Amino acid sequence: MNSLILADISEGFWFPPAASTFAKQVDFLYYAILWISIIFFIPIVIAMIYFMVKYRQRPGYKGSPEALHNTPLEITWTVVPSFIAIWIFWEGAVGYLDMAIIPDDTVDVAVYAAKWNWNFKYKENGAESPILYLPIDKDIKLTMQSKDVLHSFFIPAFRAKRDVVPGRYHYLWFHPTREGVFDLFCTEYCGDNHSTMITKVQVLSDEKYKAKLAELVKEPEDIVERGKWLYERKACKGCHYAGTEGAKGPGPSYNGSWGKKVPLANGTEVTFDENYVKTSILNPMEAARKGYETASAMPSYKGQLKDEQIDALIAFIRSLESGPARPK
Amino acid sequence: MSAVTSPMTTTVASPDKSPEHHYLNHSSGFLSWALTLDHKRIGMMYLAGILFSFFLGGVFALAIRIHLWNPNLDPEAAWLSNATYNRVFTLHGAIMVFLFIIPSVPAALGNFLLPIMLGTKDVAFPRLNLGSFYLWVTGLLFFTYTLFSSGIDTGWTFYTPYSIESKSAVEAATLGVFILGFSSIFTGLNFIVTINTMRPPGMTWFKMPLFLWAVYATSIIQVLATPVLGITVLLLALERFIGIGIFDPALNGDPVTFQHFFWFYSHPAVYIMILPAMGIISELMSVHSHKGIFGYRMIAYSSIAIALFGFLVWGHHMFTSGMADVTTIVFSALTFTVSIPSAIKVFNWLGTMYQGTVALNTPMIYALAFIFLFTIGGLTGLFLGALSTDMHLHDTYFVVAHFHYVMMGGTLVAFLGGLFHWWPKMTGKMFNDTAGILSAAIVFVGFNLTFLPQFVLGTRGMPRRYASYVREFQQLHQLSTIGAMTLGLGLLVAGLVLLHSLFYGKKAPMNPWGGATLEWECSSPPPHDNFSSPPTVGDPYDFTSVEYDGKTGSYFKKKK
Numbered sequence: 001m002n003s004l005i006l007a008d009i010s011e012g013f014w015f016p017p018a019a020s021t022f023a024k025q026v027d028f029l030y031y032a033i034l035w036i037s038i039i040f041f042i043p044i045v046i047a048m049i050y051f052m053v054k055y056r057q058r059p060g061y062k063g064s065p066e067a068l069h070n071t072p073l074e075i076t077w078t079v080v081p082s083f084i085a086i087w088i089f090w091e092g093a094v095g096y097l098d099m100a101i102i103p104d105d106t107v108d109v110a111v112y113a114a115k116w117n118w119n120f121k122y123k124e125n126g127a128e129s130p131i132l133y134l135p136i137d138k139d140i141k142l143t144m145q146s147k148d149v150l151h152s153f154f155i156p157a158f159r160a161k162r163d164v165v166p167g168r169y170h171y172l173w174f175h176p177t178r179e180g181v182f183d184l185f186c187t188e189y190c191g192d193n194h195s196t197m198i199t200k201v202q203v204l205s206d207e208k209y210k211a212k213l214a215e216l217v218k219e220p221e222d223i224v225e226r227g228k229w230l231y232e233r234k235a236c237k238g239c240h241y242a243g244t245e246g247a248k249g250p251g252p253s254y255n256g257s258w259g260k261k262v263p264l265a266n267g268t269e270v271t272f273d274e275n276y277v278k279t280s281i282l283n284p285m286e287a288a289r290k291g292y293e294t295a296s297a298m299p300s301y302k303g304q305l306k307d308e309q310i311d312a313l314i315a316f317i318r319s320l321e322s323g324p325a326r327p328k
Numbered sequence: 329m330s331a332v333t334s335p336m337t338t339t340v341a342s343p344d345k346s347p348e349h350h351y352l353n354h355s356s357g358f359l360s361w362a363l364t365l366d367h368k369r370i371g372m373m374y375l376a377g378i379l380f381s382f383f384l385g386g387v388f389a390l391a392i393r394i395h396l397w398n399p400n401l402d403p404e405a406a407w408l409s410n411a412t413y414n415r416v417f418t419l420h421g422a423i424m425v426f427l428f429i430i431p432s433v434p435a436a437l438g439n440f441l442l443p444i445m446l447g448t449k450d451v452a453f454p455r456l457n458l459g460s461f462y463l464w465v466t467g468l469l470f471f472t473y474t475l476f477s478s479g480i481d482t483g484w485t486f487y488t489p490y491s492i493e494s495k496s497a498v499e500a501a502t503l504g505v506f507i508l509g510f511s512s513i514f515t516g517l518n519f520i521v522t523i524n525t526m527r528p529p530g531m532t533w534f535k536m537p538l539f540l541w542a543v544y545a546t547s548i549i550q551v552l553a554t555p556v557l558g559i560t561v562l563l564l565a566l567e568r569f570i571g572i573g574i575f576d577p578a579l580n581g582d583p584v585t586f587q588h589f590f591w592f593y594s595h596p597a598v599y600i601m602i603l604p605a606m607g608i609i610s611e612l613m614s615v616h617s618h619k620g621i622f623g624y625r626m627i628a629y630s631s632i633a634i635a636l637f638g639f640l641v642w643g644h645h646m647f648t649s650g651m652a653d654v655t656t657i658v659f660s661a662l663t664f665t666v667s668i669p670s671a672i673k674v675f676n677w678l679g680t681m682y683q684g685t686v687a688l689n690t691p692m693i694y695a696l697a698f699i700f701l702f703t704i705g706g707l708t709g710l711f712l713g714a715l716s717t718d719m720h721l722h723d724t725y726f727v728v729a730h731f732h733y734v735m736m737g738g739t740l741v742a743f744l745g746g747l748f749h750w751w752p753k754m755t756g757k758m759f760n761d762t763a764g765i766l767s768a769a770i771v772f773v774g775f776n777l778t779f780l781p782q783f784v785l786g787t788r789g790m791p792r793r794y795a796s797y798v799r800e801f802q803q804l805h806q807l808s809t810i811g812a813m814t815l816g817l818g819l820l821v822a823g824l825v826l827l828h829s830l831f832y833g834k835k836a837p838m839n840p841w842g843g844a845t846l847e848w849e850c851s852s853p854p855p856h857d858n859f860s861s862p863p864t865v866g867d868p869y870d871f872t873s874v875e876y877d878g879k880t881g882s883y884f885k886k887k888k
Contacts, residue, residue, distance in 0.1 A: 014784065037707035037708070048696060070679075074626055092713070093715055150488075163649045189487070
């Protein structure tokens with residue numbers, strides 16, 4: 001992951017790299033409005049400074065106090081900007097319709113947004129991943145849903161954005177044109193760790209994409225590895241930090257807790273063991289921990305995880321027994 | 329009285345000889361302020377409260393910028409935790425919007441000036457006016473409670489469903505907003521009635537100062553739009569208390585409905601914030617250019633046009649929210665209609681300077697800074713009104729920069745300009761002009777340094793409301809933070825200049841700038857009753873007979 005962080009630094013002054021077909025129209029319109037703005041702004045500032053100097057109050061100078069009024073001039077500076085505004089609107093709407101109308105024959109990916117991570121499920125073979133892998137030069141269609149609150153899916157390099165609203169499906173399509181790794185952000189404020197709800201999108205050649213999907217579909221054999229694999233895909237990672245990451249998450253960290261007594265919100269204590277972990281997954285608020293009263297409530301995973309998956313998660317959490325215990 | 333109001337008399341009463349009677353020394357004691365019905369005292373109390381709120385919001389703003397000096401990729405090492413950061417930016421936004429910008433010009437300057445500009449003794453409903461003030465104070469108390477309980481972490485927009493499940497003090501904050509809404513409605517109502525019924529004989533609609541046109545347009549929005557905000561936050565509170573299932577998707581509600589409700593108020597509210605600022609600029613440009621305003625009617629009509637169009641464009645806050653495509657396109661088209669009246673105003677203000685006698689003093693420098701900054705704010709709105717570019721820029725720092733250019737570079741700078749302009753009238757003291765200009769210059773530089781980099785952050789894809797960010801954004805964030813410190817320094821200087829004038833300022837003459845509106849025809853500060861006899865109303869922008877009297881340091885109107 002860390003090696004990917006610096007992968008898509010902006011190449012120009014204004015924009016990240018252009019990696020989808022939308023970029024051409026968006027960037028064109030952006031630069032067009034930029035130049036229109038400059039063409040308006042520079043004369044306004046020049047006039048302002050010129051008037052400041054030329055008509056400044058000074059001994060021996062007295063300007064005219066009469067109010068001026070010039071109908072042709074006023075009509076000009078109303079009508080000309082109006083036509084320019086209509087053109088900008090028109091270009092914007094045309095570009096928007098391209099983004100809104102989803103073509104046929106797409107590569108379909110389901111997007112699951114939850115506090116605070118992204119999970120992607122590929123229609124081709126049912127594989128899941130926390131990083132979005134896409135084939136180059138294909139029309140991609142995302143079917144997005146949120147498990148909890150509003151999120152917004154944004155890939156700056158693709159110039160593509162759409163809110164993800166709970167209770168609805170929202171669709172987004174685009175056509176990647178460039179291989180590489182790009183940032184993927186959540187841009188609708190969604191609570192405590194909104195700013196960590198970021199991941200990467202990797203655009204691959206067709207063969208590499210197929211190989212990646214084949215690799216992704218396999219759950220790891222080893223039970224601890226499988227637990228970690230699930231931890232990254234089932235939205236645990238957004239709140240509960242494990243391993244080398246910090247312990248100050250919205251939820252309790254797993255590091256070094258196994259087997260110890262932990263305090264609960266109801267004033268009692270409980271041993272951090274298999275039963276506690278299982279209860280916390282299925283009925284999270286039943287064993288809510290002390291010190292997390294103002295944190296967002298954890299949703300229940302009842303019906304979303306198989307027993308053997310819960311076992312794997314338990315094995316993974318147990319493997320962090322001797323992890324770096326950091327006091328809260 | 330007459331000796332003071334007629335500057336032709338060479339023996340204007342000097343303050344040290346005969347102690348002058350004015351609204352500040354009319355009566356004394358705590359209750360004489362707390363229970364006052366005098367619009368001037370109410371205006372001054374608002375001013376004090378609003379400046380306090382601004383200070384509070386400013387402290388949060390600086391906390392945001394200090395926190396963002398580092399990318400904070402390791403939450404352990406960050407100055408603020410993510411949860412704290414979210415509370416800080418929410419309180420910054422909520423305090424600045426609801427407690428500062430919305431009441432700033434109308435409630436503080438408007439209250440003080442509106443009756444005097446109309447040549448009357450007070451507003452139509454002085455008791456309601458005091459009631460508005462106490463509602464505002466109650467709202468402030470609710471926010472203070474929020475601050476000292478679990479904070480508020482929903483963003484000032486209270487978007488559902490997060491605001492339904494948030495464990496922060498959403499109820500207190502929304503009730504605060506509800507109460508502040510009533511304060512705003514009552515003020516608006518009061519001003520509408522006052523302007524409609526209490527204009528003096530001779531002051532027809534088109535002889536009204538443009539500041540009053542702007543306040544009038546603002547009041548209409550306040551009265552029509554604010555009730556929608558009230559019902560929205562009330563429904564949100566009900567959703568939290570008893571789960572009525574309007575906004576909560578878990579109960580078959582629709583979170584996007586909340587956004588429609590919220591922006592139906594909050595977009596017009598943007599014009600509640602900017603229209604009075606435009607009114608101030610119309611006054612400042614004209615008075616300090618010593619020249620009649622260019623295209624009076626166009627400015628007056630454009631205020632009303634902005635107020636009306638402002639009701640039809642709320643959807644542009646929701647271009648990515650999944651509205652129907654046709655709706656989205658219609659909202660984009662409507663959005664561009666608001667750009668035109670704003671552009672007209674800028675051209676008219678420049679036209680006012682043409683061939684005038686431009687006094688480059690503190691209020692005018694602030695007004696010129698406003699034109700520079702507001703023009704950038706307006707032009708960058710074009711990028712956001714156009715749909716395809718908005719798909720990229722929505723909810724990024726580009727938006728943050730854009731609305732700060734309009735709200736802060738626009739409204740705040742105009743408010744400061746207006747404050748310096750009417751300060752001599754309000755307090756009876758002149759401030760140090762050189763130091764005032766210095767403050768304007770620091771504010772101007774600091775402001776641009778803070779927010780220009782944010783446009784670039786936005787186009788490069790930096791999302792809003794992030795407590796941490798990917799490393800490539802760090803340099804721009806650091807520039808912005810340096811700018812924010814500079815801006816804070818500039819505002820501090822402005823505050824000190826005003827404070828200094830209270831103690832050491834020279835006594836202000838009746839008409840230090842050469843204004844032709846009625847507030848310059850009563851003494852500084854005005855007497856309790858404003859005018860002993862109703863003043864004669866003329867053209868508010870007729871500067872042909874306004875002349876300077878070197879002996880009193882005041883301008884006066886030459887009798888024709």
